[in-house]
Amino acid sequence: MNDLWVKHCGISHTGSFKDLGMTVLVSQVNRLRKLNKNLIGVGCASTGDTSAALSAYCASAGIPAIVFLPANKISIAQLVQPIANGAIVLSLDTDFDGCMRLIRDVTEQVPIYLANSLNSLRLEGQKTAAIEICQQFDWEVPDWVIVPGGNLGNIYAFYKGFAMCRELGLTDRIPRLVCAQAANANPLYLHYKAGWKNFSPVKAAPTFASAIQIGDPVSIDRAVYALQNSDGIVEEATEEELMDASAQADLTGMFTCPHTGVALSALINLREKGVIARTDRTVVVSTAHGLKFTQSKIAYHSKEIPELQCNFANPPLEVNADLGSVMDALRSRLPSL
Numbered sequence: 001m002n003d004l005w006v007k008h009c010g011i012s013h014t015g016s017f018k019d020l021g022m023t024v025l026v027s028q029v030n031r032l033r034k035l036n037k038n039l040i041g042v043g044c045a046s047t048g049d050t051s052a053a054l055s056a057y058c059a060s061a062g063i064p065a066i067v068f069l070p071a072n073k074i075s076i077a078q079l080v081q082p083i084a085n086g087a088i089v090l091s092l093d094t095d096f097d098g099c100m101r102l103i104r105d106v107t108e109q110v111p112i113y114l115a116n117s118l119n120s121l122r123l124e125g126q127k128t129a130a131i132e133i134c135q136q137f138d139w140e141v142p143d144w145v146i147v148p149g150g151n152l153g154n155i156y157a158f159y160k161g162f163a164m165c166r167e168l169g170l171t172d173r174i175p176r177l178v179c180a181q182a183a184n185a186n187p188l189y190l191h192y193k194a195g196w197k198n199f200s201p202v203k204a205a206p207t208f209a210s211a212i213q214i215g216d217p218v219s220i221d222r223a224v225y226a227l228q229n230s231d232g233i234v235e236e237a238t239e240e241e242l243m244d245a246s247a248q249a250d251l252t253g254m255f256t257c258p259h260t261g262v263a264l265s266a267l268i269n270l271r272e273k274g275v276i277a278r279t280d281r282t283v284v285v286s287t288a289h290g291l292k293f294t295q296s297k298i299a300y301h302s303k304e305i306p307e308l309q310c311n312f313a314n315p316p317l318e319v320n321a322d323l324g325s326v327m328d329a330l331r332s333r334l335p336s337l
């Protein structure tokens with residue numbers, strides 16, 4: 001492709017796009033508390049990125065953060081972020097959907113402000129990524145924007161940003177949106193394939209794209225609206241596809257998260273099907289920093305994932321510390337030596 005772009009939203013304070021919305025939300029809670037509104041803290045359910053952003057901004061504002069995490073289902077880097085920022089961290093023996101149900105119940109009973117993306121303040125912040133894309137292309141709208149989707153607030157936030165630019169007359173159209181899901185956690189994909197009839201949540205299976213391991217997304221209706229109004233598409237990616245795509249992207253110098261791998265796999269699939277043309281201006285949204293996901297990257301490059309080929313693995317060479325062995329190792333990788 002000759003007009004392919006990656007919009008990096010993970011090179012930010014806590015390493016994911018969640019910072020864009022959370023700074024808006026926590027600022028508003030800060031204001032409400034200063035107006036003596038009874039809010040004892042801010043809470044969320046999370047697969048790791050929302051909790052990191054919430055904890056950081058709450059710590060900065062001096063507001064208690066309460067995060068519900070599915071035990072053993074997020075990366076160590078993501079787990080340590082709220083711990084280090086002093087949040088109240090509940091590691092729960094359930095999945096994300098279970099955590100989400102619990103935090104909704106809790107926030108209905110006590111004055112803890114809910115920070116997940118069903119709160120429109122989050123979306124107002126996140127939509128700025130779409131506005132930035134338009135601005136960065138000098139207000140020319142790309143043909144396609146591909147966004148990984150789990151709880152599905154972000155695909156709607158992108159739609160909102162693009163729709164706002166069009167309404168303000170800054171742009172003349174909105175791009176076609178693609179929501180990319182992991183095949184192991186694909187309720188939106190199944191809904192799309194069924195012609196948007198009768199949405200059913202799924203039990204999300206483990207995926208390396210752990211931040212989108214969600215079977216009952218809270219923003220399902222908004223996501224459907226965004227896709228229907230942007231002539232959108234939903235694609236899915238297998239574990240092999242998403243890990244390979246992420247590793248392939250890293251070979252260009254990026255350091256992508258597995259969710260970006262999902263979006264890149266969707267692009268590859270849609271190119272192969274002829275839906276996206278070689279010359280289409282296409283933006284793939286990279287949602288988090290790859291350094292949050294080093295465990296899965298190490299497993300991939302060590303070829304320690306039995307069910308995957310790990311086609312782009314680059315394991316380190318174990319070499320004796322003598323000149324002959326070192327030269328042999330270099331010759332094995334540099335034929336011209």
Ligand SMILES: N[C@@H](CCOP(=O)(O)O)C(=O)O
Nearest residue numbers: 046047048049050116117151
């Ligand atoms: N991937 C998310 C899941 C929660 O989504 P949200 O956008 O509703 O907060 C996470 O990082 O926790």
